[in-house]
Amino acid sequence: MAVDKILMLNMYRTMLRIRRFEEQIFNIFTQGLMHGLAHLYIGEEAVAVGVCSALRDDDYITSTHRGHGHCIAKGGKLDRMMAEVMGKVTGYCRGKGGSMHIADMSLGILGANGIVGGGFGIATGAGLSAKLRKTDQVTACFFGDGGANQGIFFEVMNYAAIWNLPVIYVCENNHYGEYTATEKVTAGKCIADRATPFGIPGQMVDGSDVIAVYEAMAGAVRRGRSGQGPSLIECETYRYRGHHVGDPGLAYRAKEEIETWMKKDPIERLRQRMLSEGQATEADLGGIDEEVQKEVLEAVESAKTSPYPDVKEVSEHVYA
Numbered sequence: 001m002a003v004d005k006i007l008m009l010n011m012y013r014t015m016l017r018i019r020r021f022e023e024q025i026f027n028i029f030t031q032g033l034m035h036g037l038a039h040l041y042i043g044e045e046a047v048a049v050g051v052c053s054a055l056r057d058d059d060y061i062t063s064t065h066r067g068h069g070h071c072i073a074k075g076g077k078l079d080r081m082m083a084e085v086m087g088k089v090t091g092y093c094r095g096k097g098g099s100m101h102i103a104d105m106s107l108g109i110l111g112a113n114g115i116v117g118g119g120f121g122i123a124t125g126a127g128l129s130a131k132l133r134k135t136d137q138v139t140a141c142f143f144g145d146g147g148a149n150q151g152i153f154f155e156v157m158n159y160a161a162i163w164n165l166p167v168i169y170v171c172e173n174n175h176y177g178e179y180t181a182t183e184k185v186t187a188g189k190c191i192a193d194r195a196t197p198f199g200i201p202g203q204m205v206d207g208s209d210v211i212a213v214y215e216a217m218a219g220a221v222r223r224g225r226s227g228q229g230p231s232l233i234e235c236e237t238y239r240y241r242g243h244h245v246g247d248p249g250l251a252y253r254a255k256e257e258i259e260t261w262m263k264k265d266p267i268e269r270l271r272q273r274m275l276s277e278g279q280a281t282e283a284d285l286g287g288i289d290e291e292v293q294k295e296v297l298e299a300v301e302s303a304k305t306s307p308y309p310d311v312k313e314v315s316e317h318v319y320a
């Protein structure tokens, strides 16, 4: 699929929905309206949106602890997500899961995951399932640079390779795992190279460029759908905020480093590109900005006015 104006406008809108949604998550955290923590994806939007724009509605994704962006890009409902984060009964898990347990089987969202590397087995199983059922569905498996050091990553690449599974492993290398710089704990030149010993194509992509991510993903999806097997894509990206909403993110990162990445902002970059290519006017994009802000504030209002689950159902739906 060529990257036309409609696709670009959709990508712009979706990246903005993620950013505005997460700004509100930070607000409700500081106002004491949510319990626990959430991990913000602000700065990394081009990865989720580039990847999910190349997927069909019936394809699958597995997500991580930093999962709001993945869910929104795959079509997750903002009001149900916001309600879940606030522990309300209208949330995706009736308010019992929170930020790291958002899933929507009807949209192929096989779940955020509090376990680093927890998506690898699920995604690879979904790939095996699609193969056995002889559908041409593919699965995108999001994981971080920290997740890339979990042993199961190597196990699933082996299985996916020998069985030719339609799984695309998408590494979000944001240069940190919690408070540790990736290069201090990660061997090798890059994570994409880890595909080579398994005979899988691995490539690095500029994860601040939504079109570059989309194009790399579209190639990997074609490969997966046509029975040629798995791929690994490493997206270089950066989280502007701390590891979670309670971490200012400044103690272990230089201010200049953060500023350098913010200059490559994925949303601003697509905006400038669309304006300079005449794909959109300031008025078109301003209209989208307004619509998105309104939609996000409505999700917050709806979550605020929803009730908490009844205490009688405290042990329901929490164990299967």
Ligand SMILES: Cc1ncc(C[n+]2csc(CCOP(=O)(O)OP(=O)(O)O)c2C)c(N)n1
Pocket (backbone or CB within 6 Å): 065, 066, 114, 115, 116, 117, 143, 144, 145, 146, 147, 148, 174, 176, 177, 178, 243
């Ligand atoms: C199995 C496991 N080990 C440790 C943790 C604690 N933990 C939560 S997030 C995180 C860092 C993950 O880094 P990365 O995969 O790069 O993702 P990022 O937070 O950068 O998006 C760690 C170690 C965990 N949740 N699960």
Ligand SMILES: [Mg+2]
Pocket (backbone or CB within 6 Å): 144, 145, 146, 172, 173, 174, 175, 176, 177, 178
């Ligand atoms: Mg990381």
